[in-house]
Amino acid sequence: MSNTPGQQIQDLALEEVMGDRFGRYSKYIIQERALPDARDGLKPVQRRILFAMNEEGNTAEKGFRKSAKTVGNVIGNYHPHGDTSVYDAMVRMSQDWKVRNVLIEMHGNNGSVDGDPAAAMRYTEARLAPIAAELLRDIEKETVDFVPNFDDTSSEPTVLPARFPNLLVNGSTGISAGYATDIPPHNLSEIIDAVIKRLDAPDCDLSALLKIVKGPDFPTGGIIQGADGIRKAYETGKGRVVVRSKTAIEDIRGGRKQITVYEIPYEVNKANLVKRIDELRLDKKIEGISEVRDETDRTGLRIAIELKKEANAEGVLNYLFKNTDLQVSYNFNMVAIFNKRPVLMGLIGLLDAYIAHQKEIITKRSEFDIRKARAREHILAGLMKALSILDEVIRLIRESKDKRDAKLNLQDRYDFSEKQAEAIVSLQLYRLTNTDITELKEEAKELQEKISRLEKILQNPGELIAVLKDELKEIKKKYKTARLTEIQAEIEEIKIDTEVLVASEDVVVSVTKEGYVKRTSMRSYSASNGQDLAMKDLDHPIFIEKLNTMDSLLMFTSRGNFIYRPVHELPEMRWKNLGDHISHLAGDLAQGEEIIAAKGISKFDDAHYFLFVTRNGMIKTSLISNYKPQRYSKSMMAIKLKADDELLSVDLIDQSEDVFLASKFGYGLRYAVSEVPDSGTRTAGVKAINLKSGDEVSGAVVISKEETKKLFLLTQRGSLKKMKLAEFEPISRAKRGLIMLRELKNSPHRVFRVFLAADDESLMIETDKEQFVEVELKNVRTADRYSNGSFVVDEALEGKPVDAWLEIPEIKEEPSETNS
Missing domain, CATH: 3.30.1360.40 (Gyrase A; domain 2)
Structure with missing residues (x-):
């Protein structure tokens, strides 16, 4: 530290200075701004407003005064902050939709439940509400501690006498440094009855109090649901309830x-x-x-x-x-200043803090009253003594030089005290009547009784409690109101039936290989005049169907996951727009994970199943009802896969069908899907086909009993082969199957894709040279199991196949049956 003339400079670490200053600031705003006192339920600004209005005589029995006058008085004498903070606090205490029992009555616009601000303070007028007088009653009797105001020109109370439990009755809300409070308003009658119960039975438990205090009583009424939340809040200070209109x-x-x-x-x-x-x-x-x-x-x-x-x-x-x-959650956080510290308090803690405060108030008031009564008794004794020797007293006063001399003479000759002598010399002549002596005697008798009563209160705790109970009952009788908020024990679960909320409408839903999804109105689809779906280059559709907005769409990925969305929640776009990427619906997809199938479902019944087949030769069936989740913001597991496996196909079945599997090496296996056991969503399934080393499943198709389509194989060399399904009799699960290709020594054919298709359909093939080859299947000749088919792609010119799909036919205008 170095000293220069008239200046001191301290060399301190910034961390120390910031920590110290912020610590002081935090302590100030916790104790002196944002949190209410557990005793009177008021924040400092509220207390100062009420005290200032009381001091100015701006009370309920007198006329209204301009709010600006009160605000100026509060700022000038007690609260050296902005006028807005004072006026806002004043307005809130007058709003009957914010506080259960208003403490300030205001004329003019004091805001609204719509959030409208109050008129400027120069336009509104205010006065204390009648119940506010109960908070201030007996403040003049030295019941509370006073401290100097901010400029030491006057003093202000540290707490108000608070003759009713204001903190619980009117509640409080506020945010300070590291602490916040949310104490709901309650019914005055219930809280007073709870205080009386606590006085009668100091050891009573929360259950006894909950029979009296049903829960919060909001000025706006409504319905509170959740008895457990109320109990927890009253027990710990924290709890959650639901408030419903x-x-x-x-x-x-x-x-x-x-x-x-x-x-x-x-x-x-x-x-x-x-x-x-x-x-x-x-x-x-x-x-x-x-x-x-x-x-x-x-x-x-x-x-x-x-x-x-x-x-x-x-x-x-x-x-x-x-x-x-219309329905919100209310979170109790009952923090109040208790013994100068912020404390999270339950119902019993708050009631006990109030009771302790009231005992102190009544004690101090009684001590004050007894001092005043004894002082007056002393004066009365002097006056009655003087009246008994009135002539001598008058003679002595007349003989005295002045008032001071008369007082001294009275004290010396008749042994009066100074205060008695003062009262005698100040006595008016008309009081020297027989009537007045009688009045003095009656007053002395009343004082004796009052002193005796006050001494009982001070000496006997039971008397003090009786006084407190009587005063609380009187306040309850004077200000009681009916409960506004209804209490319901259980939180009602809200079930939303989509069918009554969403307009039933047919739409076209499209999903592309690269993961672009949308729904399009039938009007927009029809207006496209057969125009192809809007897509990126090298993308192609894997699903285009007419669905209803009541239906659901499930999209399955190569990693065995699925994404669920009600159709009405899909992004609505015109047919010529691209659609939203799947990552907008489920942002948790892994790198390289792509959509391999999409299914529209109108009813999640127990008669239909999903059939899954994986590349490594696993198969699984699972009820579609397993795939209707309650929450669906992310993707969910459809089948459990090993790290090196991938989901190849998903089909909707009723278990009356057969499944046909084709392996890369050219083996085909057909068997009834009823051989596959049913399991849940998080299972891996069972072995589908017996694969040679290095072999894998290239495709799977489901064959119904009435199936009329042909079986098509596409090889990696671009050869397409058409076969009759009769070539393959059902065998049983997990066999190797029948050979479908003739083995060649050089460049053997390997199965790339397998399809069931009718002769009037078209096949699109994408090659590694980014060429697209369209094949009309009616031009492909039927072959036996031992041929390798006919080349439809010229490797030298167009390249090798990298993808292939059947073209999706255009949707007819007439209504179609809803998906199952």
Whole structure:
């Protein structure tokens, strides 16, 4: 540290300085700004506002005064901060939708449940509400500690007497450094009864109190669900409940229904709620709502949600509960300043803190009153003594030179105390009557009784508790109100039936090999005039079907995963637009993982199964009902694969079919799918075919009983072969199968793809030279098992096949049967 004239410079580490300064700042905002005191339930700014208004005589029995005058008084005398913070605190204490019992009455615009701001403080007028007087009662009787204000010109209370449990009655919310608080409002009568119960039975447990305090009582009413959450909150200080609007489903004109909302959850902005519901209607996120109106007026809150004629009112209401602030979660976090420290407190802790404060208030008040009573008793004794020797006293006063001399003479001659002498010389002549002596005696008697009563309170804890209970009962009688919020023990699970929320509409769903997905309206598809699906170069469609918005789409990947989406949740785009990439629907796909199949499902029943075949020769069947998840934000396992395996094909079956497997080396095996045991989603399946070393499955097709299509094999050399299914009699699972190609010494043919197709279909082949070869299958001759087919791709000119697929026929205009 170096010293220069008139200056001191300290060399300190930045970490120390920042830590010290922030620590002081944090302590200040925790103790002196954002958190309420456990005793009176007030933050410093609220306490200063109420105290300042009381000091100025701005009370309930007098007229209103400009709010700006109160704000200026508070800032000038007690709270050296911005006027906005003071006025905002003042306004909040006057808002009957924020506090259960308003502490300030305000004339003019004091905001609204729609979130509108209050008028400027120069326009509004305010005064203390009658119940606020109970918070300040007896403050003049030295019941609470006072400290100097910020500039030492006056003093302010550190806490208010708080003759009712304001913290629980009006609640509190605030955020400070490292601490936040959320204490809900409660019903005054219930909280006072709980205090009395705690006074009568200091050892009572939470269960006894919960019979009295049912739960929070929000000024906005509503329904609280979750008795367990309430109990946990009252036990630990933290807990969660669900707060739901009070609604009714009403019949209106033309046989239509209307959802009417009468009460909304606490601290929900009504205007934003109405706007959100209307946005859901406009964005068609929900079908069935025809109009949303805010019909709130001076008679009370009312939101009308008019429904379309065929709409399911219960379904719409459940959707709104889940997706709007018609239902919200409320999280208790009951932190208050107790013994100058922030403490997370349960119901018993808060009640005990209040009771301890009230015992202290009554004790200090009684001590003050007893001092005043004894001082007055002393004066009365002097006056009565003086009246008994009135002539002598008058003579002595007349003989005295002045008031001071008269006082001294009275003290010397008749042994009066200084205060008694002062009272005698200040006595007015008209008081020297017989009537007055009687009044003095009666007053002295009353004082004796008062002193005796106060001494009992100070000496006997039972008397003190009786006084406290009487005063609380009086406040309850004067200010009690009926409970506004209904309590329901269980949190109702919201079940949303998609069918009543989504418009039933036929759409065209398309999925491409590279993973682009979309749904297109039939109108847009028809307007394309046969134009091909919009795709990137070298991409091709693997699924184009007409589905209903009520249906679901499942997309299976090469790594054995599947992605589930209701059709109505797929991105809606025009036919000429590309679509959304699958990574937008499930961002957790691995590098190189691609879509190999897509299936549209209208009903997840127990009569249909998925059949899976993998490249390494595993096969599995699983009920489609296993593949309808509750949550589907990510991809899920369809079949368990080894690291070097991949999913080759997925088919929808009813287990009456056969499956045909083709291996790369040219073996074909057919057997009934009923031979494959059914299993769940996270299983690997069973062995499908007996493979030679180095062999693998090239493809699998499902053969129904009435199958009329032919079997097509495409080899890696570009040769295509057509065979009759009768060439392959069903054998049994896990055999090697029959040879389908003639073995060559040089450049032998290997099976690249296998298809079931009709003669009127076309096959598209992509080569490694990025050429596309279209083959009309009617031009391919049928061959026996021992031939290698006919070349359809010229290796020298076009290259080797790298992909092949059957062209998807155009969707007919007429309605088609819904997928199963």
